Each structure stands twice: as C-alpha cells, then as structure tokens.
Amino acid sequence: MQLINYNIGGNMRKSLKLLRGQEGFTLIEIIAVLVVLGVLAAIALPKYQNLDQDAKARACQGAISAGATNLSLAYSKFLILNSVTPSSFSANAWQHSSDSNRAVNVPTVVGDFNVSYSGSTDALVVSVVNWPQAWGSINCQDTGGGNYTNKTYNFNAT
Template sequence: MKTLKTLKGQEGFTLVEIIAVLIILGILAAVAVPRYIDLETSAKTRALDAAIAELNGRESLAWADTKITYTGGWSTATDGAQIWSANRMMKPSTDCGANGPPCLGTDYGWGAALPAAGSTPPTTASLLFRGSSINLTRSVASTSQPAVWRRAQ
C-alpha cells in the first residue's frame, strides 16, 4: 500500500498564488462595485419613469371624463382648469383618504403643493422618489389631446 508523503515546509500557498488571487479579486471589485451603485440609480430612474407614465394615464382619464361629461362650451382659455383636478393626480399616502386619490406610498411626493381642482394647472412640477427628484413639464390640454407630463429638458 502506498502512502502519501508530505514534505516538511511544503504546505500552503505560494506568494505568486496569493498575489494572483488578490489581483483577480481587485479586478472583480473594480467592475462589480460601480455596477452595483448604478443599479440603485437606474432603479430610482425607472420608478420615476413609471410615475410619469401613471401621471399621463391619469391625465388622459381626466381629459376623457371631462370631454364626456362637460356640457359647457370648450374654451382654450379654461379647458385646462376644467380638466385639472389635483385629486386625480398622484399624492403620497399621507394625503389620501378613503374617498381620495389612489395612495402611492410615502416613497413618492411632490416638490411643491399642486394647485387646487378647477384652478390653473401647473406647467412645471418636481416629482420626488426616495430622495431623488425629477423636474417635469406639463403641456396644456386641448380639445384634441390631453396634457402630457415630460421630463424637463
């Protein structure tokens, strides 16, 4: 029966092997850490983009509802005020009630209070998500199309 023979002083890794492992770990860390940081930023950006899409959906519904139910003459000077309703827009959960607008949770908010329903709608706003802020512009609603929220240039 053969037995394995161990040599004294030959146990462990060589200095070259340890340096090679450290270099590989350094390269992996240099690539992975910035990508991880970018993941959080891109997730916040996607959440804000989803909120903008939600805003536009609510604007379209409010516009369609107004076109169906509003019996007065449509005036370009007041059509935006006829459609605008802050209660149809997104609000954080602290601002909504049982009969109020849908709750988004406390992660979302507005940089400033939205104008009241029936008043002149905003043309700019700042939407917040977990400390990230994005500036938005809002087009004016007309008889042929609803207002649209976009990222400010």
C-alpha cells in the same frame, strides 16, 4: 509494553504517499487570486455605484408618466360624463366654466409618490413633489444628466 504493528495495505500506502506532497496553497497563488479579485472589483464597482441613483430617477420618471396617465383618464372621464371638453384645470380637477359641479378630480398619489399639476390646458406640468421617505433627499436626476423632476403635457382639445 507491547508494540502494535499495523499492517497498512497497498492502496492505503499509495494514498498516503500522494498526500505527503500536498501542503496547501503557496503565497504566490494566494496573491495572484487577490490581484485578480481586486481588478474585477475595480472594474465592476464604478458600474454598479450609479445604479441606485439612476433607478430612483427612473422611478420619478415613471411617477410623472403615471401622473400624466391620471390626467388623461380624468380628461376622458370628463368628456364622457359631460359631453363637452373641459375649459380649465385647477385645484387638481378638470372643470368647465358653465358648471363647476361637473368637475372631475385627478389623483395626486401615484404609488409611493405624490405629484402636483400646474399650468393651463395648453401646458400642464406634472411634477414629483414627494417620494419614499427612505430615499432621503433626491433630485430625480440620473447620472447621465436626465432630469425627471417634471414634464409638460398639452391637453388642448382643439
């Protein structure tokens, strides 16, 4: 059997000596990191838990605003086409009592939402009646207590 003598240079010996004392993290260091991560999670998690419901409620608010915009646009269109203010609102359309054929329909589909209109021109209520199916059951209310199920608008031209 022949012995092989490896001659390690000076730089290599210094590198090996430096690595000898390195064996990994201590248990205390790992526990400290886990405690810090736990504290961060405990602070951040409640803040982000409510974001989903708040975002859905704000989307409902946006749908109601878009529905009100549709009402305003149809109202303006009625004025331009007929040169008279509408006397009533029914069946999702602005109408005038003198000629029901001059009605202007108001869209009920607003993006992923459906809205409904009810009431009179003095107090038209825009309500969210349908939202994306993936959302499941929601009530259009954010965690701060803001209710965005419906809103009343006045279109009395006098």
